Amino acid sequence: MTVEYRGPEALIQAALTAGEDPSAKARSLKALHQSWAQGTRIPTVVRPVVARSWSRAGALEKDIVPLDASSIRELRESNQELSNLVDLFKDRLLSLATQAGNQLVISDAQGYVLWVLGPSTVRRRSDGIGFVTGARWRESDVGTNGIGAAMAEKVPVQIFGPEHAREEQHSWVCTSAPVINPATASLIGAITLAGSFRTAHPHSLALVSSVAREAETHLRANHALRMQRLELTNQLPEEEFILVDSQGSVAASRGFSVSERISLPVGLEEGRSWISGFGSFNVRQVPGGWILTRTHEHLKLEVTSGSLRQIMVHSAGETTQIALSEKHWQILELLVEHPAGLTTDELRSLWPAMTPQVTIRAELSRLRSKLPGMIASRPYRLVVPVFRGN
Structure with missing residues (x-):
């Protein structure tokens, strides 16, 4: 399965056009934000992606309480897919982010910030608004922001100045792109360039988008290698079967017309089970996945x-x-x-x-x-x- 960003949709997410004055833009947005925050109506001139986010999140004023060091370490270690991409993100984005006075932020699929990298001056400013390692930045936690909006929309998003729900974030611009595992279509995290709104540029959106797509290419290649390894390291039955990994990705099959992935029941166990769309199977667990063989029963x-x-x-x-x-x-x-x-x-x-x-x-x-x-x-x-x- 190939997951692609919606091209035209992604292009309209840039907050500024090339050459647009950031300060003037911020002043115009301030009035729109005040109109929304003081009432329930969202002005029609608000960018659609921001209007949708304002509608979902509201003007939240929750305290931001980061995780402790051991919990952060546990999240990093448990998310190997994302951890394995950190070097790629640093190589492609960190130098450019530093030159532009931005920091590179890497968050997981839950919205937890797991890495904050870049100039110390920017990081000190980000500490002041709770944009720190271990903090969770979903829309439901801190209102409209780049990470939360990109996760909700599943497309790259740039949130500029007063488009942020909380006023302490109005001096920032955050350009975020979701990273999606092509094999499962599941979100594994987001990458963000964040800094002063005066550093905003539409090219930042194209940059994080291209790096996110490159990361997904790596995920696709690694998944193909895992599928090959799963097929080669297991003795396959002579009868009709489907060999899948724990997420239902198909490594090999005989006698079935299957796509790249099938839907496995939640909490699949060894023994007899019903696989939606295929029927009754005997299920056997193998290293890295399951072998499913037809029972020829139609229960x-x-x-x-x-x-x-x-x-x-x-x-x-x-x-x-x-x-x-x-x-x-x-x-x-x-x-x-x-x-x-x-x-x-x-x-x-x-x-x-x-x-x-x-x-x-x-x-x-x-x-x-x-x-x-x-x-x-x-x-x-x-x-x-x-x-x-x-």
């Missing part, structure tokens, strides 16, 4: 209406009737109503208050044993087609 679960607490399992032309206890019936009814699944805590309402969690899990385990391979966990959910009978 359907029929929930009967009326006073009888029973279900019908239809498989390969045969029907099996299974009686359920009142409690198991209540659990099943909730799972039918919530196809995305429920956690243990969300099912707790079926038991008296203060019932130990181990008791609830034991009952769920007994129900799963009655319906092997049909109820997955984490969260608990039905993984076979369900219909209601008479």
